[in-house]
Amino acid sequence: MPSPYVIILANGLNGLGAIRSAAQAGLKAYTLITKRSDLSTYSRFSEVTFLVPPNPSLADLRPILDRLFIRENGPGVLLACSDNSAELLGELKNEGYSKHHLIVPSMETTRILNDKKLECRAMEQGGIALPxxxxxxxxxxxxxxxxxxxxxxxxxxxxxxxxxxxxxxxxxxxxxxxxxxxxxxxxxxxxVIQGADDNLWVCNVTFNLQKEMSACFLFQRLGTMPSHYGVTSLAISRENMELREECEKIGKALNYCGPAMIEFKKDPVSGRYLYIETNPRLGMCNWFDTRCGINNILACTRVAYGQEVAFGPQTNNVVYWNFFGDLIARLEDRENIFSILFLYLRLLFRRRIGALFYWRDPIPACKYSWDAIKNIFRRTNKKLRRRFS
Missing domain, CATH: 3.30.1490 (Dna Ligase; domain 1)
Incomplete structure (x- = not known):
């Protein structure tokens, strides 16, 4: 029997996390990137990296997928890390493509979730509470x-x-x-749902071929970049049974198969969790999932190869930290420097998972940090020039 492997359509932190998660699970990972500067390029865990056009078509993917099928003497599992790549995999599934495993939602479901108007109306019809x-x-x-x-x-x-x-x-x-x-x-x-960033919750989940939830990791956001309305920069892993049940309802409403990132915000007035969005792909923080015991990349692979998916409970009260991203977002939001310092000092007493740094794969963090430092200096110089011009 050929060994299981994954083919990751990478994009930034999503792709880097997926590559590392595959390595931790003992899976060989092949990576497709749309630009040479992508973080995945610098990871030592990618078996081979292929460069495709910025907006790849199925014609760009098929020759690569054929080569990998021959090289590995069997199918791999295709994984999307961006909305665009999710649509590509949906198109492949719609065509009846069978050379590699497609543990992804249907093209129609992906189309709905990639259109906010269609998505919100579908959720309302499914009985999901929205703003x-x-x-x-x-x-x-x-x-x-x-x-x-x-x-x-x-x-x-x-x-x-x-x-x-x-x-x-x-x-x-x-x-x-x-x-x-x-x-x-x-x-x-x-x-706009009122309340601080810690009212925001994310569920990274995998639904199997029977449209049942096979894996679920939950975390509470503590910071975003940009502040309040951006992607996760600081978070803590926390169990939440109410949101698990909501995710199961959403999966049934969409007849969903594959990985998804589902977001909610708790309304401090009513106490209800209101639906924000579902991304039909791997979540940006999938490496956080893995380090806390729920490897959604492995879950997708086991589903694809007809194996049982069984994880223990997630590890809670672990902090996810994108230091430079979180710091820049808070400074741009004009948060008091002493409150930021006090927050970061408190985090030092908790177990932490770096968004980028991993001692077995250090180069992506060095690349990201260097770019972040240059960005800080560029913005500082721009403000100084404006002040003294």
Whole structure:
């Protein structure tokens, strides 16, 4: 029997974590990247790294996948680390591709989850609690502010120039409508759930071929980059049975198969957990999952090869820390330097998992840290020039 292996369509921290998780599970990992500077390029655990175009098509992937099938004398497991690569794997599944294992949702499910308007409506129909959502911003006036504006798809980020934007008044909404006249329907609006970053929760899960949840790792965010509305920069692993049950409901509502990253925020007023989004791919913090005992890369592989998926309970009260990312986000948010220092000193008394540093694979952390330091100096110099010009 050929040995199990994975083929990772890598992207930044997601891909780096997947490669390391595969290595920890004893799996051979092949990596596809869209730029030479990707963090995965610097990992010692990738068997072979292939460079594909920035927006690869199936025609770009197939020759590589064929070579790997021949090289390994059998199929591997394809894993997506970005929204774009998730769509590619969905297309392969839709075509009936069978040379490699595709433990991924259907193309229709991926299309729904990569469109915020379709996603939120599907969740409402499935009985999942959401923040108040406005689907037609050209005519819908919100009941209250602030309002978070989200591009419907990852392709629409370029229209907005950001992952989201916060509007605080009706005047700002009117200005937004004027600025994006003719494109307003490419966005949705949602009420901003009040509360600090520690009201944010993430569930990294794997659903098997029977659409049952095979693995689940939960953590509570403590910081994001950028602050409040970005990706995880600081977190702590915590069990939450209520959210496990919500994830199972979401899986059933979507008839979901494969890995997913599901986000919630707790409303401090009602005490309810409100759904934020589902990413139909591996979560950015999948290395955190693995270090706390729930290896979602291994779970996907076992599902693909028809093996039992069984993990012990997750290790709780472990801290995930992207030091430079978290520090920059807090400084940009004008957080008091002494409160940041006090927070970081308290974290030193807990077990910590670095977002990047791993003593057996140190080069990616060195690369990321050097880029972060250059970024800090560049921003500092820019501010100084503005001040003295």
């Amino acid at each position: 108040k959502t406005y689907y037609q911003l050209s005519v819908n006036d919100p009941e209250s502010f602030p309002l978070i504006i989200k591009p419907r798809t990852f392709r629409d980020y370029q229209i907005l120039g950001a992952k989201n934007v916060i509007l605080y008044t009706q005047t700002e909404l009117d200005e937004f409508r004027q600025r994006f006249r003719g494109q307003v329907e490419r966005f949705i609006g949602q009420e």
